[in-house]
Each structure stands twice: as structure tokens, then as C-alpha cells.
Amino acid sequence: MIAPHEQKGLKNPHALLLGNSFTDRNGIEITARLVSLKTFEEIVTKDVYVKLPCRSALRSMAEELSEKFHNALPLMDGKIAQITKKKIYAIFESKKNKQGWPIILYREETPRYNPVTGISLGSDTKIIGNASMGKNETICVNTQNSGVRKGDRVINR
Numbered sequence: 001m002i003a004p005h006e007q008k009g010l011k012n013p014h015a016l017l018l019g020n021s022f023t024d025r026n027g028i029e030i031t032a033r034l035v036s037l038k039t040f041e042e043i044v045t046k047d048v049y050v051k052l053p054c055r056s057a058l059r060s061m062a063e064e065l066s067e068k069f070h071n072a073l074p075l076m077d078g079k080i081a082q083i084t085k086k087k088i089y090a091i092f093e094s095k096k097n098k099q100g101w102p103i104i105l106y107r108e109e110t111p112r113y114n115p116v117t118g119i120s121l122g123s124d125t126k127i128i129g130n131a132s133m134g135k136n137e138t139i140c141v142n143t144q145n146s147g148v149r150k151g152d153r154v155i156n157r
Helices: 055-072
Strands: 015-024 027-036 042-050 077-083 088-092 102-108 120-122 125-133 138-141 153-156
Touching: 027 055, 042 055
Parallel strands: none
Antiparallel strands: 015 027, 027 042, 077 088, 077 153, 088 138, 102 125, 102 153, 125 138
């Protein structure tokens, strides 16, 4: 029997975000930890603090916490540069690649254009596999995926 979340194409999460708040007479602190569900290791922890916990301050804290997580785990966008029998190498715009982090391999199809105006209609994207970050910009492919080729793209989950 297939689990309901698998029927819809959803997969199990890779990480869990856990939060704590602490309030005293001086203010409120919120701490959030991102934990790998594969290794149960802490990936990153960030916190925010405010002295006067009013509604606008809480919104500001949420935005600041979000920004801290985005800075700690930036978007990893890259391109497959080389494929050998044992490894796939990618070049990334960001050098903050985290070993073991799950990534998606995808291919951008040829862009389409409006035949009358010539305006770009964009291109379709085809997911071709899942992988994880290895050492030195290598990719550890999780699935048997012979369809990966040089020039394909990678992005973190």
C-alpha cells in the first residue's frame, strides 16, 4: 500500500525546524534549530531577541530569523561541469555548499517565444534526479540516473 503523501508526489522531509521561545521581564528570545532527519545532527541554529514583545516586534523577529536562516543556507544554484564514471562535478555560484545537503538535478528545456511578438514565453523545467552534496563541488547521486549530462542544472532543496 502506498502512503497518502507518496501518492501525491510528496516525499519525506529532509530536515525539521524546531523552535523555542523564552520570555522574562527583560524581553523575549526565540531560538530555531534546523535538524537533519537523516543524521539527526543540527544543521544550523539561529536566534532573535527583543525587549518589548509587541505585535510589530514579533513580526520583525520572524523576518529577522528568516533572514538569518537564508544567510546561513543560501540558494545553491549550479551547473554540471563534468561527469566521470564515479563522480559528477558541478560549478556553483555560491561557495557555501553544505556536504550531505539534498539537491535536485534538473534540465531547462529550449525557451519558447510568441511567434507574433517574439516575446519569450519561458521554458519548461524537467527534474531529472535527486542527489546530495559531496566534497569539493562533487555530487553524490542517490538514484541510478544515466540521463544526467553536462550543462544540466542543480539547486538545493
